[in-house]
Amino acid sequence: MSSPAATAREFPLSVQQEFLWEGVRFRSFGRSIASRGNPSIAVELAGTLDLDRFRRALDRMVRRHESLRTTLTDLGPAPLQRVAADVEPPFAYVDLATTVPDGRRLATAGALVAGDQGGEFDLLTGPLWSCLVVRVTPELHVLSLSFSHLIIDGVSLVAFLRQLGRLYEGEDLPPLKQQYRHFAEESRRPATDTAARVGYWRERLLPRPGRLPFPTDYSATPPSLISFEEEAFRSPLTPGQLRELSVRTAATPFMLNLAAYAAVLARTGGAERVVIGSSVARLDLKADDDQLGYYLDNIFVPVLVRPKDTVGELVRQVRGAVLDAQRNILPYTELAAALKPDFEQSRPWPGIHLYDAWVRGRVFEAATDTAAAASFGETTVKLFPAPGASSPRAVTDPRHQEAYSRYYLPSLYLNDAAGSNGYIEYNRAVFARDTVRRLAAHQQAFVSRLADPQARVDEVWHAVKSPTEGKQRLS
Template sequence: MSDPASAATTGEFPLSVQQEFLWEGIRFRSFGRSIASRGNPSIAVELAGSLDPGRFRRALKLMIRRHEPLRTTLTDLGPAPLQKVAEDLEPPLAYVDLAETVPGDRRPATARALVAGDQGGEFDLVAGPLWSCLLVRVAPSLHVLSLSFSHLIIDGVSLVGFLRQLGRLYEGEDLAPLKQQYRHFAEESLRPAADAGARVEYWRDRLLPLPGRLPFPTDYSATPPALISFEEENFRSPLTPRQLREVSVRNSATPFMLNLAAYAAVLARTGGAERVVIGSSVARLDLKADDDQLGYFLDNIFIPVLVRPKDTVGELVRQVRSAVVEAQRNILPYTELAAALKPDFEQSRPWPGIHLYDAWVRGRVFEAATDTAASASFGETTVKLFPAPSGSAPRAVLDPRHQEAYSRYYLPSLYLNDAAGSNGYIEYNRAAFAQNTIRRLAAHQQAFVSRLADPQTRVDEAWRAVKSTTEGKQRLS
C-alpha cells in the first residue's frame, strides 16, 4: 500500500468493498442514468449570530483541498467503476438571501423548502460534484446551513466530522494533516480475508434459500406498488431509558439487539412466517485512521431470525445476539457474497442487496452523529440542528425489470435514534401503507420490546399480550 504521507492528491482507484454494496444499489436505482437521488446523507443546522460568507467560502475551499472524497467522481457507471480524484474543485455553494427578498413571516417555511430541495437533490456521479452546500440568510444574524452528499463519498458519522472541521477552518485553526486519505483505506479493504472461504460457507448456510417476499398485509392492493413514496413515522418507547437498560441487562443484549428481535417477531407473527432476514449497517469507526477522516465506512450485515412461537423471548434474543455477532465476524465483500448466493450474479447485475433481506433495522449510525452537531462552532454563532422535512416525493416504477425488486421496498424499516433504543422512526412506502397502520406497527414493536422484560415468556404469549394491549382502535391489516 502506498504511503499516505506522500500520496498524490489526484488519480484513480477502485471502490472499497464497503462502497461496492452501496454502488450495486445505486446503479440499480439509477436505471442507467448518471445520477443518484435517494438516500443522500444530509445535515442542516441553524447558525445564530454573525457569519461572514467570505470566510465561510474560504473554509469550504480548505476542506476541499484537505479531503479527497470531496473532489471524487466516478469514471463510469459500469459494474466496477474507478473513483477519480480531481486536483481542485470550486465549492458547490449556493447562497440564498431571504432577508432582503421574502417577508419575515414566510422565511422559516421558505428556508425549510430550500433545505428539502437541497437534501433531495440529484448528483451526476460522473461529472460531479458529489455533494452540495446551501447557505440561507434568514435574517442578519441567522443563517441555515444545509450539507448533502452522495452516499458513495460519505457516511453519517462523517457528516458531523465535516461540520466540525469546517467550523474550525472558519475560525482560522491550522488542522493537523490527515493520517491517510480514503484511497488508502479502499486499497486496504480489497485485501482478501484469510478465512474468506469459511465466510462464504457461513453465508450460504444462513441465507439460502434467499428471502422471498414476506407475507405481510398492506393497505393498498397494488402488487408490486406502482409508486414508491417514502414517509417516516416517529415513535417513542413506553419504557424509560432506565427500564430499557434493565431489560438489556436481563437479556445480556444491547438495545439494538432487543429492538431487532422485537421487530423480527412482529413482522413474522403479523405475516404468519417463521423466518425473517433483517439487514443492517455497522459503523466501522475502527477502520478510520483518525477521527477527521471522511468517507464511507459502513459494513452491511444480514441477520436471519427464526421466530418460533413456543420459544421464549429470552431464547429469541439470544438467537439474535449470536446472529449479530457472527454476522459481524463473517463480513464479506458484497460481490463475493452475492456470487456465492446467486450463481448467475454477474449476468444479473445490477442485482442490489435488497434481495438478501426482508426488512432493514438500523442502529444510530446517522443519528449518533447528528445529535452532537451542536458541538460544532462558526466563530460566535450558536449551532443547533435545523429540522428538515422527512419523506420523499413519489416515484413511479415503470420498468418491468425493476418492479419485482422495487416491490420489496414495501416492508417498513426500523431506525433507532438513541443509544438507549428509546425512540426512532419507521420508514414506509405510502403507496403500500396508511399512516395509522404504521402507527399500529410501531406500537406493536415497542410493546414487544416491553415484553422482553421477562425472558421466560413464550413468543406466542408475548404476541397475544402485545395485540391485546394495542388492538382495538384499528386492525393492522
C-alpha cells in the same frame, strides 16, 4: 472485484461502496444522475456569520479531503473513483433578509433546504455534494449540507461539520494520516478465512428471502408508486429502564429492537424465518478520525421466530446471529456470487434480495448531537427542521416492479443509544399511516416485555397486539 487503480488519482470502489453502487445502478439504469439522499443536515446559525471566513473554511475542506473532489469514471459494474486535483466548492448563497417578508422567511428557507437536499448529483461530472447558506436575517443563517452516500456516510457527516467549524474559527488542523483511497485499498485485502465465511452465509441465507406474506393496505405486487414517509415512535420505557433491560439480557438496545421487530413481522406475516438487514461502521479499518468517506458494511441477521420459544431464547438467538454476522462480513460481490450463481449475468442486482426488512441502530451521532457538537465562532448552532417527505415516483420498469414487490416492508431506525426513540420508514403507496403506527406500537410493546425471559413468544405476541388492535389489515 474491480481492476487495480489506473493512476494515483483513480482507484476502485471500497468493498463497502460496492453494495451501495449496485443499488444506485439498479435505480438509475445507465443514467449518470443519481438522486441525493442521506446523509444530509441543516442547522441554524444564530449570531454573526462572516461569509468570507466561511468560504475560506470551505475551500480548505475541499483541499483537505479527496472525498470532496471525487467522481466516478464510468457507470459499469466496477467503476474507478477519480479524484480531481482541485475543484470549486459547490457553494450557494441566498439572501432572504431583503427580498422576502419577515413572516415568510423561515418557511422559504425550509423550502430551499428541502429542494437542495432533494435534488440530484451527476456521478460522472460531480460535484457529489452541495452546501447552501440561506441568510434569514443579519443575525440568523441556515446552513444545509447534502452528500451522495457514495462519498460520505453519517459518521463522516459529523466529522465534516465539526472540521468545517474548526477551520472557520481559524484552527490549523493537522494533516490527515490517510485519505479514503487508502481505506478502499485496505478494505479489499481478502480475509484469510474467506471460504469459511462463504460457507457460513450459504448455510444462513439459502434459500434467499422471498416475499414475506405480510398483509398490506394497498397492493404491493407491484407497488404503483414509491413514496417514503416516516412515522416517529417513542418507547414506553425510559432510557434508564432500557439500559437496565440491556444489562439484564446481555444484549444491546439494537439487538433488543431487532428481536422485537423480527418477532412482530414474523407473527403478523405468519412466517417463521425473517432476515433482517443492517449496517455496521468499519471504523477498525479507518486510520484517522477526521477522514471522510463511506465506511458502512452490511450484515444480515436470520431470525427464527418459533411461537413456543421463550423471549429469552429469542434474544440469545438474535445476539448470537448479530455477532456471527459481524465476524463473517464478506465483500458484497463475493457474497452475492456465492448465493446467486448467475450474479454477474443478472447485474445490477440490489441487496434487497438478501433481506426481508431493515433495522438500523445508532451507527453515528444523532442529528441533534451533531448540531450541538459543532461550533462556528460566536454563533449558536442548532438543528433546523426541514420538510422531509419524498415525492411520489411511479414504478414502471418491469425490473423495478419485480424488485420493489419484495422491498415493501417498513424499515426501523433508532435515533439514540438507548433505543428509546426512532422512526419507521414506509412506502405510503403500500401502507396506511394508522397501520404503521400500530406496527410501531406492537414492536415497542414487544421490547418492553423482553424483561421476562421465561415468557413464550406467542404469549407475548397476544399480550402486546390486543391493546393496539384495530380494524386495518395488520393483525
